[in-house]
Amino acid sequence: MKTVFLIGAGNLGSRHLQALKTVKFPLKIIVIDPNQKSLEIAKERYNSMPSENEEHEIEFLKNFPNINDEIEIAIVATNSNIRKVVVEKLLNKFIVKYLILEKLLFQNKNDFSEIQDLLKTKGVKAWVNCPMRMVPFYSKKIKKWFGNQIFEYSISGSEYGLMTNAIHYVDFMVFLAESTDFVVDTKYLDPIPINSKRKGYLELNGILNVHFKNGSHGMLSCFNGGQLPFAGTFTSYSMRCYNRGTEQKALVWNRDGKMEWNEEEAKFPYQSELTKIVVEQLIEAKTCSLTKFEESVVIHLKLLEPIREFLEKNQVKKDCDYPFT
Secondary structure (H helix, E strand, C coil), X not given: CXXXXXXXXXXXXXXXXXXXXXXXXXXXXXXXXXXXXXXXXXXXXXXXXXXXXXXXXXXXXXXXXXXXXXXXXXXXXXXXXXXXXXXXXXXXXXCEEEEEECCCCCCCHHHHHHHHHHHHHHCCEEEECCHHHHCHHHHHHHHHHHCCCCCEXXXXXECCCHXXXXXXXXXXXXXXXCCCCEEEEXXXXXXXXXXXXXXXXXXXXXXXXXXXXXXXXXXXXXECCCCCCCEEEEECCCCEEEEEHHHCEEEEECHHHCCCEEXXXXXXXXXXXHHXXXXXXXXXXXXXXXXXXXXXXXXXXXXXXXXHHHHHHCCCCCCCCCXXX
């Protein structure tokens, strides 16, 4: 029986937990969160899922347990402000084979190199949960249609959480372009941040541009106000795909050489579905389809450092380099 830690039982963590219940291999699941209410909600959500494996064992704790088990997989689903400390405590106390981290990864630049060194010292393989590159519509269809061409990727919507979600879109652009050679342009961001929905964090509105060396370009637009639904458009010299995100549908122009619009299913699976796939991949293949930690560090810092400079230029008071989660 494989031992799996889930650290952080909040909204996203509880979705990871639902996925663990559906994993086909028997698991010893240990859920750790200091907040009793979060543990109770996570337990309710776990119990609400149909059981696909009666052999699972599960325990809900406020602190790390005193066990000598090797941890097959640890999922750290905390907020960014405590993630570094949690990872350090975890790896200094337990032998961990595989680690999955939520994003944004950390709040300070030095945290990235320090955790990278710790992972190397402890021999831990780690991935970051940016799942667009494992969603079939994106990883197979969009990659097939646009992966060998210079592309333009445009995202727009009202108040969708630009800094919370930008890493997803930039990560996928890197996957599509097969390159981390990009720069981020912050000149069209709104100079005054807003408070995030998560207390203690900031958010930004405006337009964030991402320019790749090969000519590909991304534009992430987030409007402060209104009720504009999320939508995304991929464009190349020969094709266009308009993704109606809230409907999980897409319109594609010139698919298979047909000069017309065709509708496609563009389903984005729930986290409770995706984590099942990741965990089973790790147990069976010893790797998974998420972004490797080392690559994600590069992507994070190329995105976040220009944002840090933007905040300093606009004299935004903050207690860390990247006040986002």
